[in-house]
Amino acid sequence: MKSIPITLWGLCYLAVCGYAVQADASLSLFKSERSPYAELCLRIAGQSVQFEPVAGTDRSQASVEVILYFKHQEQILRYDKFALHSPIVPRPADFVDVKRYTLPPQAQTLTIELRDLRRPDAPATVLELPIELPAAEGPCVLQSDIQLLAMARPDSSACAFCKNGFFMEPLTQRTYGKHASTLLFYHEVYDTDVWPGDDFLLSYRIELMEASAKPTGLIAHKRRPPAQVQPFLLQMDISTLPDGEYRLVVEIRNRLQELLSMRSVTFRRENPFLRMNALDLSQVNLDEEFVATLSADELRTSLRALTPKLPGKAQEALNALIKSDSLQAQRRYLFSYWASQHPNAPEMAYRRYMKVVEAVDQAFISGFRRGFETDRGYIYLKYGAPDDVETREQEPSAPPYEIWSYYQFPATSQNNVKFIFYNPSLAPGDYVLLHSEAIGERQNPQWIRELYRHAPAEWDSNPIDGNDILDNFNRNAKRVLRDN
Secondary structure, three states, X not given: OEOOOEEEOOEEEEEOEOOXXXXXXXXXXXXXXXXXXXXXXXXXXXXXXXXXXXXXXXXXXXXXXXXXXXXXXXXXXEEEEEEEEOOOEOOOOOEEEEEEEEOOOOOOEEEEEEEEOOOOOOOOEEEEEEOXXXXXXXOXXXXXXXXXEEXXXXXXXXOXXXXXXXXXXXXXXXXXXXXXXXXXXXXXXXXXXXXXXXXXXXEEEEEEOOOOOOOOOOEEEEEEOOOOEEEEEEEEEOOOOOOEEEEEEEEEEOOOOOEEEEEEEEEEEOOHHHHOOHXXXXXXXXXXXXXXXXOHHHHHHHHHOOHHXXXXXXXXXXXHHHHOOOHHHHHHHHHHHHHHHOOOOHHHHHHHHHHHXXXXXXXXXXXXXOHHHOHHHHHHHHHOOOOEEEXXXXXXXXXXXXXXXXXXXXXXXXXXXXXXXXXXXXXXXXXXXXXXXXXXXXXXXXXXXXXOOOOXXXXXXXXXXXXXXXXXXXXXXXXXXXXX
């Protein structure tokens, strides 16, 4: 049995492993109107306790006995004992509980004993959590501990996990793994209505633990009016944060930028996808990733839908891969693309993109190919939705056509870029790209003649180089192109 306590301004984390109950615990100190109180979060590892069948169901449940002692040296100041039951589940899983206790005066440690009630002969797990209260002499700003969260959502109920209108699950392990993209934390500031009695600035930043390390650049500020209690539920984007040990620092400053108070908490970041290259990705266990659940048809569709995102040579290689019979190679390619684009949330990015693909497929349906493989679908997936679409379906001497306008076009650093699609076959949905103003896309100087090829009498006088048509009430394409 092994316990590792880490204490920062009264915030404690422990990890326990071995034959006994495996558990993580976090203890965060807050202040009520009367006195400080401790919020304890316990997470029990499901694989370390015995789940037994529940009568009349096909599910099971585990139970752990928890005994708590708040101590000053060896004197017990407060005692609690309860049974912690897991949810009734179809298979073993981790389970979490939150308890709040008024903090006894002079409390220095919290001792926790854990026993598996289904295995009475198993040894107990004992955790020792130090309690540290910051000294407060004279008028001063007080801060709670910084409580790292696994998740939060709006919830005004009275459940143990709810506070200030939110359901919040503490992060008992201070580690953000490869799929984490956001650091979420809860924090409270007290008595700013007494001192300094004015607006205050809360600044929070992430910094490397190494003294000589460069700043991460992750910093933010919140200005708030004075209040007896000012709660904060805040988040920071850590998707590009490399592997390492970090410190989250929260500072309180007055209008003159003078430091009034500061708290911090450490955490570890594990971000393997951020530093992966093709060779590293070959070591990824695809059976644990989202691509493992995709059928052969879903794989091919997902890969075909990537075409607008890739340069020309990569498209050729992708087409060869789609024609191959290697599902494992297809899965690896699909995962590597989304892991490179969104290292911390490749599955989320993939699902979001495929929803767009599905919508495009329906919007640009054609009798000849999938909607996302039409010219309009290709341009939509490559550059996004246009800012304006002008559709003409019954203009004399011209087949149906559309002009798409993009007011901002960051892909090529252009502005007011237009694409002209037309349907010369008149088949439902069979629009093809006739001309564009985007650098690198199809540009056809003769597009007006091609669009109005059934009205040769109205072409300009130069039959070789002329690319214009006489201005006419029923010849709107050039006017639309100019006015949009």
